[in-house]
Amino acid sequence: MAKEPAAGAPAEAAAPGRERRPRFETLSGIEVKRCYGPEDVPDAAAAQRLGVPGQWPYTRGIHDTMYRGRLWTMRQFAGFGTAEQTNRRFKYLLREGQTGLSVAFDFPTLLGYDSDHPMSEGEVGKLGVAVDTLADMEILFDGIPLDQVSTSMTINGPAAMIFAMYLAAAEKQGVPFDRLRGTIQNDILKEYIAQNTYIFPPRPSMRIITDIFAFCADHVPQWNTVSISGYHIREAGSTAVQELAFTLANGFEYVRAGIEAGLDVDRFAPRLSFFFNVHNDFFEEIAKLRAARRIWAVEMRERFGAKDPRSWKMRFHCQTAGCTLTAQQPEINIVRVTLQALAAVLGGAQSLHTNSFDEALALPTEKAVRIALRTQQIIAEESGVTSTVDPLGGSYFVEWLTDEMERRARDYFRRIDELGGVIPAIEAGFFQKEIADASYRYQQQVESGEITVVGVNKYVLEDEEQPEILRVPDEVQQRQIQRLRDIRRTRDNRRVSQALRDLKAAARSGENLMPRLLECARAYATLGEMCDTLREVFGEYRDRAIF
Amino acid sequence: METTPVTVNEAPGAHGPIRVLVAKPGMDRHDRGAKVIARAYRDAGMEVIYTGLHQSPAQIARAALEEDVDVVALSILSGAHNTLIPRVCQALRDVGRDDVVVLVGGVIPAEDVPRLLEAGVERVFGPGSSTEEIVAFTRDAVARRRGETV
Numbered sequence: 297m298a299k300e301p302a303a304g305a306p307a308e309a310a311a312p313g314r315e316r317r318p319r320f321e322t323l324s325g326i327e328v329k330r331c332y333g334p335e336d337v338p339d340a341a342a343a344q345r346l347g348v349p350g351q352w353p354y355t356r357g358i359h360d361t362m363y364r365g366r367l368w369t370m371r372q373f374a375g376f377g378t379a380e381q382t383n384r385r386f387k388y389l390l391r392e393g394q395t396g397l398s399v400a401f402d403f404p405t406l407l408g409y410d411s412d413h414p415m416s417e418g419e420v421g422k423l424g425v426a427v428d429t430l431a432d433m434e435i436l437f438d439g440i441p442l443d444q445v446s447t448s449m450t451i452n453g454p455a456a457m458i459f460a461m462y463l464a465a466a467e468k469q470g471v472p473f474d475r476l477r478g479t480i481q482n483d484i485l486k487e488y489i490a491q492n493t494y495i496f497p498p499r500p501s502m503r504i505i506t507d508i509f510a511f512c513a514d515h516v517p518q519w520n521t522v523s524i525s526g527y528h529i530r531e532a533g534s535t536a537v538q539e540l541a542f543t544l545a546n547g548f549e550y551v552r553a554g555i556e557a558g559l560d561v562d563r564f565a566p567r568l569s570f571f572f573n574v575h576n577d578f579f580e581e582i583a584k585l586r587a588a589r590r591i592w593a594v595e596m597r598e599r600f601g602a603k604d605p606r607s608w609k610m611r612f613h614c615q616t617a618g619c620t621l622t623a624q625q626p627e628i629n630i631v632r633v634t635l636q637a638l639a640a641v642l643g644g645a646q647s648l649h650t651n652s653f654d655e656a657l658a659l660p661t662e663k664a665v666r667i668a669l670r671t672q673q674i675i676a677e678e679s680g681v682t683s684t685v686d687p688l689g690g691s692y693f694v695e696w697l698t699d700e701m702e703r704r705a706r707d708y709f710r711r712i713d714e715l716g717g718v719i720p721a722i723e724a725g726f727f728q729k730e731i732a733d734a735s736y737r738y739q740q741q742v743e744s745g746e747i748t749v750v751g752v753n754k755y756v757l758e759d760e761e762q763p764e765i766l767r768v769p770d771e772v773q774q775r776q777i778q779r780l781r782d783i784r785r786t787r788d789n790r791r792v793s794q795a796l797r798d799l800k801a802a803a804r805s806g807e808n809l810m811p812r813l814l815e816c817a818r819a820y821a822t823l824g825e826m827c828d829t830l831r832e833v834f835g836e837y838r839d840r841a842i843f
Numbered sequence: 844m845e846t847t848p849v850t851v852n853e854a855p856g857a858h859g860p861i862r863v864l865v866a867k868p869g870m871d872r873h874d875r876g877a878k879v880i881a882r883a884y885r886d887a888g889m890e891v892i893y894t895g896l897h898q899s900p901a902q903i904a905r906a907a908l909e910e911d912v913d914v915v916a917l918s919i920l921s922g923a924h925n926t927l928i929p930r931v932c933q934a935l936r937d938v939g940r941d942d943v944v945v946l947v948g949g950v951i952p953a954e955d956v957p958r959l960l961e962a963g964v965e966r967v968f969g970p971g972s973s974t975e976e977i978v979a980f981t982r983d984a985v986a987r988r989r990g991e992t993v
Contacts, residue, residue, distance in 0.1 A: 403870035403921060407897070415899065418926025419870050492872035492896050533875045619875070623950070623970040656970055658922070658952065732878050739879045743973050752971045765952060768922065841895030843878035 323577040323738075323747075324535035326700055332692035337699070345590065346695070349685040353593035355586050355698065356686040357644040358609040363682035367395075369647040370672045371448055371613065375400030375425035376659050377772045379435035382425040386440060388662065392669055396478075398448040398649065399436070400424035401458070406493040408454040408827030411776040420773035423659065424450075427458065428780045429820045433465040443471040447478035448523070448613070448647075453495035455482035456504050457826045460813035463516070467818070479520035479569055479613075482508060485546040485718055489727040491528035492839060495827055498719045500834035504809060505550065506557040509564040511810035520569040522550060523613065529727075530573035531619045533735020536584045539573060540701055541708030542727055544591055548709075549718040551600050561600050565607035574636040574643070575617040581636070582688060583697035585643030588612070591702055613647035614640035621656040625751035626763055629653035634671050641675055642688055648672055658765035728842040780822065787820040795819045796829050803833040861985050862912040866894040866903045868931055871921035876948055880916060883974035884981070900927060904934035907943055913985045916977075919949040925958060932963035944984045948972065 320328045329336075347353055350360030359365060372389055374397075375382045386397055402424040404416035410428050411420045420426050427433060437447075442465070451458045459480050466476055484501040487494040494501065505522060512521045526543035534542065547568065554564045572588065574581045592610040596602040616636035621629045630653045637650050650668040652660030660668070676682055688694045715721040722728075741747040748754050799812040809830075816826050865881040867874055874896055881893045892910045894903060907915050917931060928947055935941055947959060948968040956967045965984050968977055 403872070403923075406872070407870055409870075415870060415897070418923035419921060422922040492874065531873070531875070533879075657950065732882070735875055736879055736882050739883075739974060743975060749971075762953060767952075770926070839895035839897070841893045843881040843891075843893055 322536070322580040322697075323575060324537040324580060324704075326537075326580070326697070326704070328693075332696050334692065336692050336696040345699070346689065352597065352605070352608055353590040354609055355590040356689045358589065358611060358646075360685070362644065362685040363641070363676070364685065367676050367682065368641070368645050368672075369396040369446065369613075370394050370669060370676075371396035371398045371647050371649055372665055372669055373398040373400050373448075373450065373615070373649050374665070375402075376423070376766070377421040377425065377768050378776060379425055379427065379432045381421075381772075383436055383438055383440070385662075385665075386436075389665070389669065390440075390445070392666060393673060394669055396446045396448065396647065397440070399450065401449075401451055402426045403493075405458070405823060406451065406453065408457070408495045408823060408831075410822050410824035411773065411780055413824060416773075418770075418773075420776050421768050426772075426776045427461065428776070428822050428824070429783050430461050430464050430468075430817050431779065431783050431820065433458075433461040434468060437465055437469070441471070442466045442469055443475040448481075449479070450481045452481050452484055452487050452491070453493050453501075454823055454827055455480045455484075456508055456809060456813050457817070457823055459508065460810065460817040460826075461823075463814055464817040473516045474518065476516055477518045479523045480508075481525060481571070482522040483525045483546065483571075485549060485722070486525050486528055486543070488722045488837070489529055489542060489546075490532035490534070490731060491525075494837045496830065496834040497837045498722060500830075501837075502549075502553045502719075503557075503806075506553050506559070507808045507810055509554050509559060509567075510557070510808060512567060513559070513563045517567075519567065520611075521564065521567045523569045523571045524550065525571040527571050527573045527615055529731065530575060530617065532731050533619075533738060534731045535734050536575060536577065536580050537701060537704045538708070538730060538734060540584050540588055540591075541705040541712075543570065543572070544588060544595075544705060545709060545712050545718050547592065548595060548599075551596070555600070561596075561602045562604040562607050565596060565600075565602050566604060566609075569646075570610055570612035572612055572614050572640075572645075573617050574614050574640045576620050576632065576636065578635060578639050579694060579697055580701070581639040582643045583694060583701045585612070585614075585640070585645070586686075586694070586698045587701040587705065589644070590698070591705060611646045613649070614643070614645040615649040616640070616651045618651050618655055621651060621653070622749065622751050623656040624760060625757060626653050626657060628751055629656070630667060630671065633668060634675070637671055637675055638679075638681065641681060642686075644686065654763055654765060657763065658767065661764060661766045725840055725842045728840065732843050783820055784822070791819040792816070792821045792825070795821055796825060799826065800829050800833060803830055861889045861914060861982065862892070862910065863889050863914040863916055863981070864892050864894065864903070864907050864910055864912040865916045865918065866898055866906070866931075867896050867918055868898055868900060868903060868927040869919065869921055869923045870897055871919055871923070872896060873920045874918070876920070877916075877918035880918065880948060880974060880977060883978055884916075887978045887982075889978075889981075900930035900934040903931050904938045904940065907935060907940050908938045912943060913988070914944045914946065914981055916946045916948065916981070919947065919951075922950075924949065924951055925955055928959050928964060929962035935963070942988065944981070944988055946977070946981065946984075948977070 349357040526539040530539040593608040652664035795816040
């Protein structure tokens with residue numbers, strides 16, 4: 297509760313006593329004043345900071361027309377059970393107006409294990425689709441022409457292997473590599489920081505990533521080779537400021553790695569993309585996205601010497617914050633998602649996933665995912681917010697907050713540099729500890745009621761009706777294992793052994809791994825076989841369990 | 844994180860702080876809840892060991908035995924709870940640690956809860972449970988358990 301003003305205080309000082317709280321702050325803990333004015337956004341260098349849409353430093357957007365020219369890609373993340381089930385969900389979403397595909401893989405696939413590995417027991421097809429071999433990839437995209445749809449794949453540790461299978465599936469469809477459009481997430485640094493689906497230690501992982509940069513620059517020019525992701529950093533409990541700072545620091549690390557691998561920055565930087573979370577604090581999220589674009593542009597031009605404007609432009613996908621969704625009164629999640637999606641659009645996203653209202657309970661049902669997609673369609677086609685570019689540009693508050701987000705992100709860059717860079721900071725547990733601290737603070741704020749979560753710590757219903765949820769039956773695992781065994785029995789095993797031997801030799805010699813992985817995929821080598829081969833050379837990374 | 848080693852002669856959990864193993868069974872990668880509860884237990888004066896991610900039931904049971912804990916707090920959001928949680932309970936019995944209090948937190952559909960309780964879980968905490976509530980329940984459960992066995 298607000299404190300009473302001190303006796304004898306001047307009249308202006310009495311005003312805070314009439315406010316609901318002694319201090320207002322963003323979710324990142326940035327203090328917010330009652331009102332902002334021109335004094336908060338000094339004119340000096342304003343043109344340099346803000347610019348105009350479509351021009352450096354792109355604070356107001358990377359295109360001059362933005363959504364007047366083309367709406368963002370509506371890309372709902374989907375995947376569960378077998379490749380057949382997910383293929384049906386993809387076709388459903390495309391029929392309902394989704395404009396890009398986004399594949400969710402199950403945990404064994406994300407960790408590079410086959411469906412019949414002992415650790416995979418109970419996990420196959422549960423939270424994503426199981427992909428063991430090229431055969432699964434062929435079924436996943438059966439009847440979906442890969443030259444006509446852009447596909448995003450959330451895959452990191454085994455990104456190179458899954459990408460090789462996708463390329464091999466495209467070959468089977470007769471689609472040349474230079475017609476393929478899409479993204480592999482392939483952001484291993486954030487895996488060590490937050491998302492925990494790594495396989496190999498950081499240094500060989502970075503080598504695999506630069507191999508992908510080089511291969512795609514030559515053969516798959518329209519492919520986004522990495523989606524540098526703040527989403528999971530945020531879901532692990534970071535603040536918006538930490539998400540912004542850590543994601544960009546990772547981005548710089550990939551650029552540095554590419555340059556150190558001997559690549560010209562303008563050859564690979566235009567294919568780097570980003571992925572942010574959009575959480576509840578509406579203006580902070582918009583400011584975060586605007587600041588991200590500006591920092592990237594400035595650093596790419598001034599620190600890394602990129603000359604091609606495409607290297608300066610930060611293109612990003614957004615997803616509404618899964619961690620904000622409540623199992624209590626699940627329908628009200630539709631409202632949370634709407635506000636978050638609106639922030640993503642006002643922040644200038646190129647692509648957006650809206651979460652389904654039942655996701656705090658289980659995988660989304662068809663009805664829930666349709667409502668989530670309709671939410672985007674209403675913002676795009678009914679709300680009018682797409683008629684002008686960066687409609688909040690010039691708002692004293694938004695510009696001040698954008699500057700403040702940038703300032704705080706730069707403080708973090710300095711701290712990371714002092715630790716010797718991103719990989720030493722990961723090895724020291726710096727990011728993990730910062731996120732764990734923020735996450736615990738947030739939990740305490742929710743429990744004390746300092747932060748309201750409607751339906752959880754305020755406006756609680758005594759008797760909750762449970763909505764219908766989607767369950768993946770355990771038989772999925774048996775079906776998947778059967779298919780895997782059939783493939784192992786019917787493929788040319790001599791060709792597989794040779795391909796795996798060549799892969800191992802390439803891993804040891806430093807030769808680019810992608811052509812070798814592509815041959816493994818064509819031969820129907822399994823994901824587990826490819827990953828095990830590289831585990832033998834590179835070793836495995838273990839979680840540091842910092843809390 | 845600091846933990847105090849327990850000497851071999853000390854009766855398990857008969858006195859001294861409650862020892863908790865926080866564990867993530869299976870391939871689940873989301874450990875935000877596990878880390879929050881680990882810290883809440885520590886702030887409540889308990890001794891906490893966190894296994895880290897990607898633990899098999901046998902690894903969890905072995906850690907429970909070696910660390911001589913009173914409580915195994917399992918966090919799971921992967922949907923594999925029906926397979927993995929009963930296996931953890933069985934693995935604890937196999938190593939002779941069926942006396943520990945087993946708690947589960949995560950996204951568990953209401954209809955699956957009875958099966959987990961039957962397997963040996965003391966209580967399932969769903970989304971929105973407060974750390975205060977979990978800590979208080981843990982304290983009571985251990986006190987009851989110690990009262991029964993001491």
